[in-house]
Amino acid sequence: ARDDQIKALAVRSLTKPLNLLPAAAVAGLGLALELWWLVLAGLIVYVVLVVTTFRNPAEARKVMAGAREDGARPPAPADALRDPAIVSRYQEAVGEERLIRDAVRASPMPVDDVEAELVGLKDELEALCLRAQRISDYLATIDTGELRRRRIEVRRRKDGAPIELAQTLARTESALDDQLATVDSLARQLERFHAESLGVVSTLGAIRGQVVRASVADSSGAERRVRDQLGDARQLVRVLTDELEAPAVEPGG
Numbered sequence: 001a002r003d004d005q006i007k008a009l010a011v012r013s014l015t016k017p018l019n020l021l022p023a024a025a026v027a028g029l030g031l032a033l034e035l036w037w038l039v040l041a042g043l044i045v046y047v048v049l050v051v052t053t054f055r056n057p058a059e060a061r062k063v064m065a066g067a068r069e070d071g072a073r074p075p076a077p078a079d080a081l082r083d084p085a086i087v088s089r090y091q092e093a094v095g096e097e098r099l100i101r102d103a104v105r106a107s108p109m110p111v112d113d114v115e116a117e118l119v120g121l122k123d124e125l126e127a128l129c130l131r132a133q134r135i136s137d138y139l140a141t142i143d144t145g146e147l148r149r150r151r152i153e154v155r156r157r158k159d160g161a162p163i164e165l166a167q168t169l170a171r172t173e174s175a176l177d178d179q180l181a182t183v184d185s186l187a188r189q190l191e192r193f194h195a196e197s198l199g200v201v202s203t204l205g206a207i208r209g210q211v212v213r214a215s216v217a218d219s220s221g222a223e224r225r226v227r228d229q230l231g232d233a234r235q236l237v238r239v240l241t242d243e244l245e246a247p248a249v250e251p252g253g
Contacts, residue, residue: 013053023049081129083136089197090129096204097122103208107215109223117230124237125200131244132193135186142183151176189244196240203233 023046030038081087097118104114151173158169207229214222 013050081133086129086132092201093125100208103211107211109214114227117227121234128237128241135190147180
């Protein structure tokens with residue numbers, strides 16, 4: 001996300017021909033004439049051009065645009081989402097992200113750092129929703145009522161059964177207990193996703209309000225506040241994603 005974009009911008013700045021050629025020409029002339037101060041001047045020119053490119057907002061926008069157009073990116077999550085509730089939450093969050101981007105571009109605040117945070121936020125929202133979809137897909141294949149009926153039947157048959165059969169039925173009962181515990185844990189995780197993702201959408205709406213306020217009032221410090229709020233939203237999404245990645249329940253727990 002943002003770290004990868006910073007690295008890409010650094011590489012672009014270091015290897016851009018318009019930075020390399022003038023510096024190489026000055027340094028090469030210094031070597032040819034054995035004027036070492038001219039070689040040093042060429043190196044200084046190169047450093048100045050690299051720093052200028054790295055801090056150029058237009059260059060940052062080119063890097064971000066290239067990242068979004070990368071042909072190696074996986075298909076858009078909207079194509080992989082099937083649960084209507086997850087689709088709705090994803091669309092709401094991405095819609096707010098798009099509105100924030102538009103509001104920032106229409107405001108007097110610098111856009112580059114904020115846009116970098118928005119790119120990272122969208123990527124993390126995609127990962128979160130895809131994980132939630134996998135949980136939803138699994139739960140859709142499970143009939144918990146049937147599992148509980150099977151467990152009751154196994155317990156009934158275990159009572160008074162011969163020792164070997166009772167041991168087998170006890171293992172079956174334990175496996176059913178583990179599966180039901182996993183299903184219950186995953187269902188709670190999915191409920192947490194819906195509750196927290198609604199909070200993320202509301203937070204993004206509040207951030208958009210901050211951007212609009214900055215466009216009609218004193219915008220001093222607005223970029224930092226918006227960037228920090230987006231960072232907090234990203235942290236919440238990452239925490240929730242980590243929870244969805246964690247094992248639902250320990251076996252036998």
